Amino acid sequence: MKKYNIGFIGAGNVATHLAGELKECGHEIVQVYSRSEESAKQLADRLQTTFTTSTETITKEADIYIVALKDSAVDQVLSKFGFGDKLLVHCSGSLPMSVLSQFAKNYGVFYPLQTFSKNRKVDFKQIPIFVEACSEGNQHILEEIAHEVSKSVTVLDSEKRKSLHIAAVFACNFANHCYAMAAKYLETKELPFEILRPLIMETAQKVQELHPKEAQTGPAIRFDENIINSHLSELKEMSDLQELYNSISKSIFEHHQEKQ
């Protein structure tokens, strides 16, 4: 398999995990750019490579530039550099591929569907990767690289990738916030969050086999008004939790009234 010189633009959670994985597959990470010196240095140290915090000194030595920035920073950072005929790739779920067309002739998307935290190891092989490119040749390069790091690779257009990202926000970010609200509430009651860990695992494990609609349990689906009202009254001092409790319970009940 051909090995590439890769420049990373961005040094956050996605960059950290993806760059580490690509290096392990034998690609050379030639430089890390980040506006934050701390982040740039930290990732460059991990990868034993160099870093820069200035767009003017982004290396010209890369074959592929992988952009893993906050979406709103992409335009501003990329406009400072001429990518010529190098392959420019972003990792965003929601940005269309076309945002890159003004910066490079060869461009594409490499979207790993996972939640990354810097100091937590993940098994990249299990992460579905969605690729898209401006030409068949570039798509082939991205598919090849994706197959090196993951066993699940799919070509997906920008519109469908955005839909997937929205679904992922619900299934991951919002589910995690439900855990966070549980933790916040337990803290006020001096009960440890640890108690909930087996329940959280089983809730996730159930939907590895069942559809979530079949897996649903609890007072809202039974529309057990006694419990729901008693919980709402218990939450009266924490209006943020009370509002979420109310709106999610209603949504559960309505969802289960809809035709299957």
Place this chain on the structure above:
Amino acid sequence: MKKYNIGFIGAGNVATHLAGELKECGHEIVQVYSRSEESAKQLADRLQTTFTTSTETITKEADIYIVALKDSAVDQVLSKFGFGDKLLVHCSGSLPMSVLSQFAKNYGVFYPLQTFSKNRKVDFKQIPIFVEACSEGNQHILEEIAHEVSKSVTVLDSEKRKSLHIAAVFACNFANHCYAMAAKYLETKELPFEILRPLIMETAQKVQELHPKEAQTGPAIRFDENIINSHLSELKEMSDLQELYNSISKSIFEHHQEKQ
């Protein structure tokens, strides 16, 4: 360990799993009561025991009666039967123990903190069980039984159990509803729910080690307005999802503005 004759009042998800587990530990399930003949018969068949659908023919042969009913049905069903000095136990998170005092002299609570679906096997040993009883003697009986089925047994009063139940509604029922909303949305886009399974597992696995506040990722915590607004606009045809997206995103952002 002493083995008891146990009568089950209720034949839903909790009754099905708990009765099966107690039978495996060598207790005798002497009868299953449920208003629904189908449920009563189904569980009785699994347990190779008898069933009834009439409170008037609830057996007098049990040492312990375990009530696993919808909370709002408890009063009505129990008032039809004289429990004398038998031990009467409910499995509810939110009902205080005291609701049983009018029906029996010996009473208590046996609350397994887990989400049960009838046809899904769970490892009972991993399920935290919370017990409470009207006397030390009864508490001892319930603790002994709980230790037979689980490695995590805690004595907890009614008020704290209710708090735990509220937290569990967030961490399990509401998290599962986030999966369900993701599934619903993907269906409209003709994308398979399966794609999200590795992400859902990792989201749950992360909080087995991290606190959920540390584990949070996604556009809401970064307050990436471009993405949030583009997602909200994408959801305009599905007002239920749009409302949830908006309120949960706000809640995530506010939660991360609060002092740690």
